[in-house]
Amino acid sequence: MILGFPLLSLVIWLPIAAGVAVLATGGDRNANLARMIALIGSILGFLVAIPLYTGFNVLQGGMQFTEMAPWVERFHVNYHLGVDGISLWLVLLNCFTTPLVVIAGWKVIEKKVAQYMAAFLIMSGIVNGVFMALDALLFYVFWEAMLIPMFIIIGVWGGPNRVYAAIKFFLYTLLGSLLMLVALIYMYNLSGSFNILDYYKLPLTMTAQIFIFIAFFVAFAVKVPMWPVHTWLPDAHVEAPTGGSVVLAAIMLKVGAYGFLRFSLPIAPDASHALSGFMITLSLVAVVYIGLVALVQSDMKKLIAYSSISHMGFVTLGIFIFNSIGTEGALIQMISHGFISGAMFLCVGVLYDRMHSRQIADYGGVANKMPMFAAFFMLFSMANSGLPGTSGFAGEFMVILGAMKADFWLAFLAATTLVFGAAYTLWMYKRVIFGAVSNSHVAELMDITPREFLFLALLAVGVLGMGIYPLPFAEVMHASVNDLLMHVAQTKLQ
Amino acid sequence: MNFTMPELTPALPEIFLLGALSVILILDLMVDDPKRVLTFMLTQAALAVCAVITILTSSSSVVHTFDNMYVSDMMTAVLKVGVYVCVAVLLIYSRSYIASRGLCKGEFYTLSLFAVLGMMVMISASSFLTLYLGLELMSLSLYAMVALQRDSHVATEAAMKYFVLGALASGLLLYGMSMLYGATGSLDIDRVLEAIRSGQANPNVLVFGIVFVVAGLGFKLGAVPFHMWVPDVYHGAPTAVTLFIGSAPKLAAFAFVLRLLSGGLQPMLHDWSQMLAILAVLSMGLGNITAIAQANIKRMLAYSTISHMGFLLLGILSGNVNGYSSAMFYVLVYALMTLGGFGMIMLMSREGFEADKLDDFRGLNARSPWHAFIMLLLMFSMAGIPPTVGFYAKFSVLQAALHSGHLGLVIAAVLFSLIGAFYYLRIVKLMYFDAPVDNEPIAGGQDARILLGINGLAMLVLGILPQSLMALCARSIQSSMLGF
Numbered sequence: 001m002i003l004g005f006p007l008l009s010l011v012i013w014l015p016i017a018a019g020v021a022v023l024a025t026g027g028d029r030n031a032n033l034a035r036m037i038a039l040i041g042s043i044l045g046f047l048v049a050i051p052l053y054t055g056f057n058v059l060q061g062g063m064q065f066t067e068m069a070p071w072v073e074r075f076h077v078n079y080h081l082g083v084d085g086i087s088l089w090l091v092l093l094n095c096f097t098t099p100l101v102v103i104a105g106w107k108v109i110e111k112k113v114a115q116y117m118a119a120f121l122i123m124s125g126i127v128n129g130v131f132m133a134l135d136a137l138l139f140y141v142f143w144e145a146m147l148i149p150m151f152i153i154i155g156v157w158g159g160p161n162r163v164y165a166a167i168k169f170f171l172y173t174l175l176g177s178l179l180m181l182v183a184l185i186y187m188y189n190l191s192g193s194f195n196i197l198d199y200y201k202l203p204l205t206m207t208a209q210i211f212i213f214i215a216f217f218v219a220f221a222v223k224v225p226m227w228p229v230h231t232w233l234p235d236a237h238v239e240a241p242t243g244g245s246v247v248l249a250a251i252m253l254k255v256g257a258y259g260f261l262r263f264s265l266p267i268a269p270d271a272s273h274a275l276s277g278f279m280i281t282l283s284l285v286a287v288v289y290i291g292l293v294a295l296v297q298s299d300m301k302k303l304i305a306y307s308s309i310s311h312m313g314f315v316t317l318g319i320f321i322f323n324s325i326g327t328e329g330a331l332i333q334m335i336s337h338g339f340i341s342g343a344m345f346l347c348v349g350v351l352y353d354r355m356h357s358r359q360i361a362d363y364g365g366v367a368n369k370m371p372m373f374a375a376f377f378m379l380f381s382m383a384n385s386g387l388p389g390t391s392g393f394a395g396e397f398m399v400i401l402g403a404m405k406a407d408f409w410l411a412f413l414a415a416t417t418l419v420f421g422a423a424y425t426l427w428m429y430k431r432v433i434f435g436a437v438s439n440s441h442v443a444e445l446m447d448i449t450p451r452e453f454l455f456l457a458l459l460a461v462g463v464l465g466m467g468i469y470p471l472p473f474a475e476v477m478h479a480s481v482n483d484l485l486m487h488v489a490q491t492k493l494q
Numbered sequence: 495m496n497f498t499m500p501e502l503t504p505a506l507p508e509i510f511l512l513g514a515l516s517v518i519l520i521l522d523l524m525v526d527d528p529k530r531v532l533t534f535m536l537t538q539a540a541l542a543v544c545a546v547i548t549i550l551t552s553s554s555s556v557v558h559t560f561d562n563m564y565v566s567d568m569m570t571a572v573l574k575v576g577v578y579v580c581v582a583v584l585l586i587y588s589r590s591y592i593a594s595r596g597l598c599k600g601e602f603y604t605l606s607l608f609a610v611l612g613m614m615v616m617i618s619a620s621s622f623l624t625l626y627l628g629l630e631l632m633s634l635s636l637y638a639m640v641a642l643q644r645d646s647h648v649a650t651e652a653a654m655k656y657f658v659l660g661a662l663a664s665g666l667l668l669y670g671m672s673m674l675y676g677a678t679g680s681l682d683i684d685r686v687l688e689a690i691r692s693g694q695a696n697p698n699v700l701v702f703g704i705v706f707v708v709a710g711l712g713f714k715l716g717a718v719p720f721h722m723w724v725p726d727v728y729h730g731a732p733t734a735v736t737l738f739i740g741s742a743p744k745l746a747a748f749a750f751v752l753r754l755l756s757g758g759l760q761p762m763l764h765d766w767s768q769m770l771a772i773l774a775v776l777s778m779g780l781g782n783i784t785a786i787a788q789a790n791i792k793r794m795l796a797y798s799t800i801s802h803m804g805f806l807l808l809g810i811l812s813g814n815v816n817g818y819s820s821a822m823f824y825v826l827v828y829a830l831m832t833l834g835g836f837g838m839i840m841l842m843s844r845e846g847f848e849a850d851k852l853d854d855f856r857g858l859n860a861r862s863p864w865h866a867f868i869m870l871l872l873m874f875s876m877a878g879i880p881p882t883v884g885f886y887a888k889f890s891v892l893q894a895a896l897h898s899g900h901l902g903l904v905i906a907a908v909l910f911s912l913i914g915a916f917y918y919l920r921i922v923k924l925m926y927f928d929a930p931v932d933n934e935p936i937a938g939g940q941d942a943r944i945l946l947g948i949n950g951l952a953m954l955v956l957g958i959l960p961q962s963l964m965a966l967c968a969r970s971i972q973s974s975m976l977g978f
Contacts, residue, residue, distance in 0.1 A: 074964040174915055182904055
């Protein structure tokens, strides 16, 4: 709290309140009003989050801006919030993405506008809650509540196979979270508290740690998603509307990796070390194998979805090599991937809105008709391949450096992503953008509108800014990452 | 022989209700209003006065009367008020439904009140005799209510099944009780407890008796493998009566199970908790899996009830204050969810049209976003997804069971509730993702609509602020000191 002002609560509840206000506008007669309220609400949501960065003390490792109030006394559950260097940028990324999604859906969504906008706003608030909750049950409530708006978004505004995708998405994630709930209750019964920070000090036997680790692993691995539980993601991405894909890729995938950092590592450090080989193997499979899978996709959204899985493999790799450069690299990679994947999905959305096709084969020579768009798409594709000077480079490079410290061959395998990533992204770019105009539909394309220019330019600023000057991103992390690694290095066995 | 007048205060609500319903029964003979406004109003007033009396006469200590056959404590007060609220709400929900189906007779209201009286006796009973008396009064009223739609062969068949299986269950229960009586020499639950504690009772006879008692209770709760009547009766009975069977009697049955097992047979915890564990796993498994295959929403909710009863048993078999208060919270939340669910079915029904197919919910969001949202909250609450209150119900039961060391049961429970989430999601899918097939405006009275809105929002409000209800349950279980 700053001077007794509950800033974190405001960051959570302002978007939710705005969402309820949008819902209250009712049917599509008031669609424009709904859009305006949504835009104002989402921008306000971002503005109130800025003091988190300006007021953040970079030298301090623990939680900041904390708020605490009793909530469910019967189970000693508290409404306990706080941010540290790990969650700060994730919150900001989420608040930054919401207005973009609102702008992106401005014209495209014509049916049930209020419900669409409200779902995104409410979800934005809930996701902020996930990143800020310091009470395990509060975290769980936000974590599960996140599913409801996403389920509706995919199912109502999605593509032809949306129902299958929505239900698959929901059940996959629910399976993971239920096992996590059992683990949380188990720790509550041991310690009599739901405070996450208390769990860091809770001594646990190796068996208990392994079970807890596995329960968390199922929950978080599904969300990340790690190979082999990634199969819901391509389905969900392909069927979701553009805004849904953006939020899924930019935000939802991050909560899984965040969970590893907040729960698995510090709560079960010995199990994390014991199983790190397993986790690294899964991460490398994601990086290499899923990278190859991305290469053969004929659907642009699927290609980017697989590329996301591959990039998230980098994140989990960075987390489980347990050194500070790897962990910070993973965090940087998460933020950067939030910008890049969001931008890539928005670019595909721009094309899809005009052509109603996501097949690479339906395009060709788009640069002739949409030069400005081609320039933006070029930038984001380069960033997706990890070109130095873009945000994609910083995170990947740090993770590879961290891996190099651990083992040369690990770094070698991880570095293949620089080849595969460039191959699948640039090859897709070449087929879609370059060449002669391939068919009459492409010939009729119009270049981007000011509205589209706005959100692409905002993301371009993010991608380039982070690539050229990553210090503001990295400096807030040092203290918290060192704290975390200290917890991980301490055994809990007695 | 000297006769002392028993203390009547603890039984005052029951005495008042009996008087009131006799008056209503007679007054109704003189009413020829087809809508029975007077009967309805008087019934509601009787329930309201009962609630006031119950609250005023309740005390935080345990009071026995009628030679230890009757008990009044905080738990009985809370559960009784729960029953009144359930019945009052369901009578409002069903008003236009019963009026359009020729069920709006005085009998509907008086039988409802008789059933309420039976439930009150069940909740307050502290001897096998009064327990059984209350149970039969409630059951007989319910059999008659199922059969109220005389010309419908589905309803008559359901009534017949309900009656025959209910009688069988009562027989099993009585047989079990007679065994317990044989082993302990008393019908009074407190003395049964003392006899078992002193070690005089023959354990073989006791266990034998418990088997029969648990089987009888299983029938009444509708737990697998004693669940066969549930889907047929839920499906066949008029929706108003289905709602009646599905809501308030579960509160009474909960009190019944608690009194009998944890009140009288607490020392035998090890034996009956094993039996309940089997019933719980089977109920959660079969209930959730079979519900997926249903195309009729009443049948689906019947199987969902079976699985909810499995969860309830999970709380009871934990065998401590924590578990019992979780189970009590669960049953109260369950009653609220059931009221909302069936209330919605009745609201969507109209003359000559029963909205009891899953397909009737198709595209509800396009027809009425508000009602779709209410149903969404109810479905997510039944599935146990936060931030609805159903999550806390499941959470507290799981916590209690895990605390008592039932890790395997808890994992089975979460896996089955994952399966269960699928069919609740399907309703949401139908409402939100599909196009409507039916464009009739939603009928139903204004009062029912408003109440249903409150009922649905309660899922969210209680889900965000569950503390007060949870604390109330914990306090009432603690103060009733069952078996401790």
